[in-house]
Amino acid sequence: MRASGTALQACTEAHGRSASLPHITHRVSRLRKKLSVPPRNGPRCKKGHISSDPPSLSSPINSLPDHFSPLFLPQKKRSPVSLPRGFGGGREWKEAREGSIEGEGVGVSGYGIWPMSGEKPPVEICKGVNGLDKVVLREVRGSSAEVYLYGGHVTSWKNDHSEELLFLSTKAIFKPPKAIRGGIPICFPQFGSHGNLEQHGFARNRLWSIDTDPPPFPTVSSNKAFIDLIFKPSEDDFKIWPHSYEFRLRITLGPGGDLMLTSRIRNTDGKPFSFTFAYHTYFSVSDISEVRVEGLETLDYLDNLKAKERFTEQGDAITFESEVDKIYLGTPSKIAILDHEKKRTFVLRKDGLPDAVVWNPWEKKAKSMADFGDDEYKHMLCLPQWAAGSSKGASRMKIIMLYDLQAHSFVGCLASKLKLSFGGKKERRRDILYDNIKAVFKSKAHLLIKSLRLNLVRGVDGIQIFEALTLALLFKARNNGRLGPGLPVAEAAVGGKKP
Ligand SMILES: O=P(O)(O)OC[C@H]1O[C@H](O)[C@H](O)[C@@H](O)[C@@H]1O
Incomplete structure (x- = not known):
């Protein structure tokens, strides 16, 4: 909850003025509304559905913003029918599934108990591109994911505004033996x-199956949309790589729209082997x-x-201006x-x-790739x-991906767009503007300008108007080593006039 707290704090302290309690409360509730976070206290906990299955990682996700919390899932009436392992989406789904399995087209559709009011089922098996089988996962708030059995490949992950979060090439070839370009290819047994x-x-160009009897997970996922897949090597695969194993993949769409992939590899003949593995995740970005x-x-x-030469990364954060493969x-x-x-942050755990x-791949390599x-x-x-x-026994690899429409990271970040006017020479104007904005940040001690861009937007009466795009990160306050609250880039700085 700390990240959210930081964001709220950043908001409540915006515009550099101290705020009274009612004022803060009003703005917090406005922000909560914007983030679709139910109000604190009372009804929230009563109405909410408390998950018995908090995501468990070596580092817990208790510092995530409130709106990722499973606590706020609206309560639904559940029917007491048990669901076979391998399918998620709630126990009532079994009946829906059994009542409507088709041979062609939509393989499984919600019918019977689910949906209750025209809602689509949380797990649906249907045909995708080129007739390949795919599984659609849906969460009650509107987020969704799509998984192809070909490759055990997640090809789509959408938030509750139906915005796609993964990149999938328009030229992706959905035809074996070519792997699908984009989404989350599973690289195994070699990365x-x-x-x-x-x-x-x-593994990314083999047909996986739905695992209807997966070994139990340490945590129960009965309240989430999930699917269990399994890949077992064929005789031909064994000739290429002579090892016996079962590769199980669980893909879960959490109540907050978070996407979680858990891989479990079990050695089935006891002869040890080594492998390399990756979730080859393609994120969709604006630019x-x-x-x-x-x-x-x-x-x-x-x-x-550079022939895998070893270097040490310099600088604050990684940015992109040419091909990179590190x-x-x-x-x-x-x-x-x-x-x-997009004012969007992906957090990957x-x-x-x-x-x-x-x-x-950047421009040149992109042109050389057919798909x-x-x-x-x-x-x-x-x-x-x-x-x-x-x-020797079993391996387990897990990722959880979250998105946040607010532009803040786990450190905290503020972005702002200002329009400012300046006289004088062009270079000097840029310098003055930069120095002034920097001075404002410096004076606050806990803010750091991470980027500043200036665009000439228009001239009025001979005065040039610049648009300044600034991005600032919160960093540890010098005095106590704790995260400092955010301050606005402010009608910032410099006394420039807004057009
Ligand atoms: O074209 P692919 O086989 O899918 O590989 C795509 C890319 O995957 C990885 O990220 C590698 O580091 C790159 O060197 C490679 O070009």
Whole structure:
């Protein structure tokens, strides 16, 4: 809840004035409304549905904003029918499913008990592109995900405004043996070229099945939309890679619209083997040059574009202006992708996946890829999380991805657009503006300008008007080492007049 607290605080302290309690309460409730967060106290807990299944990771997600919390899922009337393992969406779904399995077209549709009022079912099996089987997961608030059995591949993840959060190429080829370009390919038993197998292994271009009898999970997912998939190697696969195993993948859409993938690999003949694995996640971004990645700064990386030479990352956060293909080593369990343009932040939490790749092919390579549009590199960022594992028994790798429409990261971030006018020479104007804004931030001690862009927008009476786009991050206050509250970029600074 800390991140949300920071955002609320940032908002309540906006415009640099102290606020009275009723004033703050009013603004907090306005912000809560905007974020679709039910009001605090009383009815919230009573009306809400308390999940018995809080996501469990080595680092708990208790610092997530309120609106990710499963506490606020509206209560639905449930029918006491049990659901076979392997399907999520609530117990009542079994009856709906059994009542309506079809041979062709929509394989499973909500009928019978679910839906109650024309609602679509939380788990639906249907046909996708080229007649390939796909599973659609839906959450009551409107978020959804789509998973192809071909590759066990998540191809779509939408928030409750139906905005797509994953990148999928318009030229993606949905035809074996080509892997689908975009979404979340599963790379196994080899990631990249770290071995003798084909690039990224073969699991991404094999047909997976629905696992109707998965071994129990440590946590129960009965209240979420989820699907269990399984991949077992064929005899031909065994010839390429002579190891016996079962690869199980659970894909869960949480009540807050968060997407969670859990992979479990079980050695089935006891002979140990090693593998590499990745969730090769393609995120959809508005404009790659406006995107920053936080959490990887100062880490060591191997540069795939320089024969895997080892370097140390410099600077505050990762930004993009050319092709990048780096393997970051020993990454933290939490990485954030800030999409400044869309005012959207992805937060990625992972477990059992120590390393992360950052890949964007940029213009030249994009043109050389048959299943990738020439300009599509501008709208995607690939951030595979990967691990090298050995399987004497079982391995488990998990990611949770969250999105936040407010432009704040786990550190906290403020973005602002100002229009300011200045006389004088062009370069000097830029300098003055920058210095002035910087001074305002510096004086607040806990704010740091992360980027500043100036665009000439129009001239009035010979005075040039600049639009200043600023992005500031909160950072640890010097005096006590704690996160400081946010302050506005403010009608900021400089005494420039707003047009
Ligand atoms: O074209 P693919 O086999 O799907 O690989 C796409 C990309 O995946 C990874 O991120 C690698 O680091 C890149 O070197 C590679 O180009």
